[in-house]
Amino acid sequence: QVQLVESGGRLVQAGDSLRLSCAASGRTLSSLAMGWFRQPPGKEREFVAAISRIGTTGYVSESVKDRFTISRDNAKNTLYLQMNSLKPEDTADYYCAAVSASALQLFTAGSQYAYWGQGTQVTVSS
Numbered sequence: 001q002v003q004l005v006e007s008g009g010r011l012v013q014a015g016d017s018l019r020l021s022c023a024a025s026g027r028t029l030s031s032l033a034m035g036w037f038r039q040p041p042g043k044e045r046e047f048v049a050a051i052s053r054i055g056t057t058g059y060v061s062e063s064v065k066d067r068f069t070i071s072r073d074n075a076k077n078t079l080y081l082q083m084n085s086l087k088p089e090d091t092a093d094y095y096c097a098a099v100s101a102s103a104l105q106l107f108t109a110g111s112q113y114a115y116w117g118q119g120t121q122v123t124v125s126s
Helices: none
Strands: 003-007 011-013 018-025 032-039 046-051 058-060 068-073 078-083 092-100 120-125
Touching: 003 092, 018 032, 018 092, 018 120, 032 068, 032 078, 046 068, 046 078, 058 068, 078 092
Parallel strands: 011 120
Antiparallel strands: 003 018, 018 078, 032 046, 032 092, 046 058, 068 078, 092 120
16 A cells, blocks of 8 residues: 655745745655646646656646646655746646556546545745
């Protein structure tokens, strides 16, 4: 079983930067493809970014690709989401997710992930 714990969410102002972290336990992070999703208030969950097991392949949603970066440190068993130039529309609960995968696989659909964290709240004020 894999446990995922997100952290780093908080209230920020538009234009600020924020880095979210997702700490994994129960399995070595290098065995898992990882992703970030978010759920804005009153809306459905949406894909944000994904990264392969070994971190050489990554993909970021078109809506945030110029501002968000996904990365991972397998030695620290931690996934990151660097968010720059935050906008009020980035306000959401952010979730990390994980699934066993081959080295270069990554996934953009929530249904493809087996493990989820409890989420961390990001609020961007205008």
